[in-house]
Amino acid sequence: MPASKKKAGGGFQSFGLTTQVYKGVMKKGYRLPTPIQRKCIPLIIEGKDVVAMARTGSGKTAAFLIPLLEKLKCHSVVAGARALVLSPTRELAAQTMKFTKELGKFTDLRSVLILGGDSMEDHFSAIHNNPDIIIATPGRFLHLVVEMDLKLSSVEYVVFDEADRLFELGFLEQLKEILSRLPENRQTLLFSATLPKKLVEFAQAGLSNPTLVRLDVESKLSDQLKLSFFTVREDDKPALLLHILHHVIPEGHQTVLFTETKHHVEYLNLLCTAAGVNCSYIYSSLDQAARKINVTKFVNKEAGLLIVTDVAARGIDIPLLDNVINYNFPATPKLFVHRVGRVARAGRSGVAYSMVANDEVAHLLDLHLFLNREIKNTTEFSSVDEDGVVGGVPQSVIDDQEEFVRSVHTTSFDLASAKQVADNAHKHYIKSRVAPSNDAIRRTKDFPVTLLPHPSLRPSSSPVEAKKDSLLESIRGYRPQQTIFEVAASRTKSVAAQVMKSKRQYHGQVIKTTTQQKSISSKPSMATKSDTPEMSTDQDLESFISITPWEQKKSRKTKTKEFHDDEHYVPYTPADLHTERGLSLGMSGFEQQAAGAVLDLTQDEERDMKKTKSIKKWDRKRKRFIGESETTKKKKLKTESGHWIDATYKSGIYEEWKSKHKVAQLCEGQPESSETHPLPQQRRRGKWHTKGSQQAIKGSAKRELRNADEILQLRKKASRNRYKQMGKRDRSKRRQQKSNTSSTHQTKIRNNSKGRKR
Structure with a gap:
């Protein structure tokens, strides 16, 4: 063998x-x-x-x-x-x-x-x-x-x-x-x-x-995950979404679409259904039964698109998931990681498509800084296989779907009203959205306004369409040389045109030199180390040109002299200096390991906490606005451990349930008993009756030991059963015996009472 x-x-x-x-x-x-x-x-x-x-x-x-x-x-x-x-x-x-x-x-x-x-x-x-x-x-x-x-x-x-x-x-x-x-x-x-x-x-x-x-903290994202970013206007996102679903994502792929609020979920569900896309949706306030049905529908591939809010961004493992679409760009890099982490799991590959509006570019820059990746623009990378490319959307892609979106909104009243609700929700979402870093906001000024079309959106069409797209891109990035005051200046002799003409004569040379310097600095330096001239030092200049002391003082920048008293100077030492150096005796091994693993988000959390504290709600009983601190003081219950919890946790429904089902109190640590189980009920002749108590609940172990009460109940039950099984003659004999014994007993009592009287 x-x-x-x-x-x-x-x-x-x-x-x-x-x-x-x-x-x-x-x-x-x-x-x-x-x-x-x-x-x-x-x-x-x-x-x-x-x-x-x-x-x-x-x-x-x-x-x-x-x-x-x-x-x-x-x-x-x-x-x-x-x-x-x-x-x-x-x-x-x-x-x-x-x-x-x-x-x-x-x-x-x-x-x-x-x-x-x-x-x-x-x-x-x-x-x-x-x-x-x-x-x-x-x-x-x-x-x-x-x-x-x-x-x-x-x-x-x-x-x-x-x-x-x-x-x-x-x-x-x-x-x-x-x-x-x-x-x-x-x-x-x-x-x-x-x-x-x-x-x-x-x-x-x-x-x-x-x-x-x-493990895998530095990489943060799977190697099998491909990222695609599309810069698009907020109003063009529905058209771009339909194009991605119809032309970019292959047929039969499972896709999850993340949106801002539940109102966007309802709006996009109506829009995708009208476009012929079979989809399901879930959000936090949806009924629990409906959520289970919709998730099961998507897992069983009865729907190819699942529209969700961030409630599904954590831990949900949907097998064979292929794509993720971010309808709105996540406000924090951590949320982006958890959103796109739904795909490319367990060795599978996946694609994440993200729509980036103009006000979301700063969040995009924060994400690349968090992932330690370089932003790839379509001006530099034109290959279709490039991962993480940020590109634009061709106008032809928007035009193909925009007409359908406009017609659907005019014919469907439900869709038009849902869009208006979603637009209002978007305004409130922007107010509560986490702001990007100041550095990212400054870097958005250097971000290109117009980008070439993304490789996955470039149409493989005729040369006429390619020329049309290039013409539209050139028009979009066109900047006229004249200002609005100089337009048609030859026809109308206005004062503003004369002012601009004199200004150009005065600052023309400065503008020309500034533009030349920008163009030179923007071009990559092609010179090698051998071609670059060696710069001269101050010592070389002093040996060749005699500099007077006055000119020498003028050429150097004056530095402010710092005052430092060695006798009374106390240097600053942080309180956790020894802890950071690892010299603290009370520091455990876990603290030393976790010191490098901490991602501190307290600043954002404190900012959010301040926002929530400042929000006030209308109280119907008091007829005024009250803050959160006033509502949290009441309706609280203090537990044995000293923590305050909601008073609604103790409502007494468990006692009602026990009395209704005739169940004893659950005692932890005691042997399992059938008395603690609720007995199943069935209806007979208009009344509810419990099934036999001897029938144990399915899966429970049989307990052989009995206490005194149980033994007494079993004996009474056995005597009742024996009495029921007797015939009529036996029952009459038993009754006669009982009556005879009772009569003899009474005569004895009478005789004893007469003897006592005598």
């Missing part, structure tokens, strides 16, 4: 996984672990706290799910969840739930999904079913914990997925309260694409001596 092939080293079998977990990994289709999985899985299996920092699409979800399943192994009959995974968005939590079911297919572990927008009664029933893994969003999970008074003492494994996004969405209070209820001997994992300063402080408070795993 031929010798069996050896398994390749470095695969998932090298981690020592159990058979059930390894079969699930192979069934999912994974063969070789990614770098983040290769680094994190052994550390997590050893029981260490880990802070993992890697770019999107690097396999972070499987990096914490595989060791989670390996450590839990099988279902526990003791009540209480053992693992908790917190995700920032509902879509990401649902995706993590899907991965958990696929990887744990051959295990008997139970997992439950807790999302905002779903029924609270369903969540109560799911928690009473004794799950091993809870995957939830922080807000709804904290509501459930406070409502059910869960202690979370059985949790052994905690994961904060996309932790930086958790802080951006304002879940800090919920995370602190959840963290205070967790046991101290837990294992905590923190996965993120970036590591802000606040996240480092949270990691120091919630993790014990964590290990930092930092």
Whole structure:
């Protein structure tokens, strides 16, 4: 027989996984672990706290799910969840739930999904079913914990997925309260694409001596991702979008379109549907059931375009996604990285198309500075294969779709009204958009006004069309020599024309020399080192020309003399000087590693915080505008840990649910019991009846031990059953015996009473 092939080293079998977990990994289709999985899985299996920092699409979800399943192994009959995974968005939590079911297919572990927008009664029933893994969003999970008074003492494994996004969405209070209820001997994992300063402080408070795993931070984007930037006017974006969908993107590709607000999502959905594009859409305020339906429709390829806001920019893994379109350019480079990170995942290639308006050029310059890339203009690069090229849009491309867009808006009232709403939303979006850096704003002045058409938009048409496009480009960049005051000066003798004529005579030579210097400086220097003349020094000039002391003083720039008192001078020393040099004794290993990984965004966050604090809302009861500080003081509930949470978290609906379903209080740490499960109900003869209590809930373990109350109930039930099974004669005999015994007993009592009287 031929010798069996050896398994390749470095695969998932090298981690020592159990058979059930390894079969699930192979069934999912994974063969070789990614770098983040290769680094994190052994550390997590050893029981260490880990802070993992890697770019999107690097396999972070499987990096914490595989060791989670390996450590839990099988279902526990003791009540209480053992693992908790917190995700920032509902879509990401649902995706993590899907991965958990696929990887744990051959295990008997139970997992439950807790999302905002779903029924609270369903969540109560799911928690009473004794799950091993809870995957939830922080807000709804904290509501459930406070409502059910869960202690979370059985949790052994905690994961904060996309932790930086958790802080951006304002879940800090919920995370602190959840963290205070967790046991101290837990294992905590923190996965993120970036590591802000606040996240480092949270990691120091919630993790014990964590290990930092930092991979692919410098590259930030996948090598298989191609970037394309189109400079276009804001009004021409709908026409350019339709051209990209019809002519640039191949048929059958899956595309995600990112927009500014939910009003743009609704408007572009109507426009693309009118153009014959099968699309679906999601945004934050959309109903949860509708969001699930639309995402499933896109994943099953029933729709080729998914229109979303930034709610889908984090962590969502849509298989076989090919393209991303940025309808509005992201305000921050980090948001751009997370948007385009939806494609080019797990070794696949993808393209990201971005529309850049005139007021978004500064954000484009900030992005290239963040990515450490050079901006490639179409004036320098004309190849179609060039990546990251910034180019213009030919007028013929706009004209082809502009007529259709105009006609659709005139015929459809819904589309016209949706466009007006989207335009108003765009005005408000610009007010709240993060401003670019001052350096980027200064550099926009040197950015070319007109660019050649982008390589992907250049039409392969006849020479007549090419000449037409070149003529339009030359007209667009044309600047007349005369001013508006000098037009038709020969016909009309105006005072303004005479003033401009005299000004040209006076400053003509200065303007000519300035333009010549600009043209010389703009041309690249073709001279080599041998051709450039050697400049003379001041010593050479002094040896050849005698300079008087007065001329020497005049030629040199006068420098202000700095006063420095050596006796009373105290040099400035920062407070964290020893910490920065690594000489502090109290600095842990994680702080030293995270010092170089911090991306501090506090300045932008403080600016946004000031904006939100200044916003006031109308209070109907008080009949006046109130600030945010006035609303946050009330309707708050102080927990045992000292944190303030919303008072709506404790509404008493759990007690009503228990009394309705006749369920006992869930006791964590106690053996699993059928009494804690809600009994299924069925309707008979117009009334609701519960099915037999002996019928255990599906999947629950049978408990053989009984307490005193249960034994008494079983005995009473057995006696009732025996009485029902007797015949009529046996029942009459039993009644007669009871009556005889009672009559004899009464006669005895009478006789005893008579004897006492005597």
